[in-house]
Amino acid sequence: MEAAxxxxxxxxxxxxxxxxxxxxxxxxxxxxxxxxxxxxxxxxTYAQEDLKKGLRLFETDGNIGLTNAWSIIQTDFRCCGVSNYTDWFEVFNTTQVPDSCCREYSASCGLHSPDTWWKDACYERVKMWLQDNLLAVGIFALCTALVQVVGLTFAMTMYCQAVKADTYYA
Incomplete structure (x- = not known):
């Protein structure tokens, strides 16, 4: 007899x-x-594809902000590349990663063996951090939006008062 x-x-x-x-x-x-x-x-999948396209702009002219962002993310989150460190092989066309992927930073450490590089995927690390800190990120975004709305309100009020005063004296 079968259990219910x-x-x-x-x-x-x-x-x-x-x-x-x-x-x-x-x-x-x-x-x-x-x-x-x-x-x-x-x-x-879409996000990872876009981030991998962005890797190709690493250390190119006019993209110092992107280069710095990747360096900071890889250093702070102790990760390398979007999916893993092999993402950088396509960017540099050789077995090389940026120095920010190294466990112990030194000049040209990204040319050494993969044993000295971070192995974790930056996409997953950042995604987990965002999920863990979603409340804080949301509150920060709401506070920023509130400050913007209050600033716009005050600016509009000052503008209306200036136009009103200009009309009064004209």
Missing amino acids: RPQGAALMEQHMMLSSEPDWGKDCKAVLKETGNPSQLEID
Whole structure:
């Protein structure tokens, strides 16, 4: 005799049968058009592709901010590359990483053996940090927006008073 299953388990099984995952062999953009809403995996894939395109701009003219951002992220989060340190091999066309990937910084340490480099993916490290600090990041964003709105309100009030005074004396 089969044991009775809880009703919740039956509902969960039914939901799993109805909500099938898209075929990942298809182009992500085609799946997005079919379903109308991106999954977390699709969002992660797009973000990683864009970040890898950004790696190609590392240490190029006019991109000092991007170069500094990657150096700071890799040093602070103790990671290397978007997915791993091999992302940099395509950028430099050789087995090399930026010095910010090194566990112990020294000049040209990115040319040495992979044993001296961080192995973790920066994308996952930063994503986990954002998830862990989502409340703080959200509060910071709201406070920044509030300061902007208050500043605009005061600026508009001062402008209206100046126009009113100018009209009065004219």
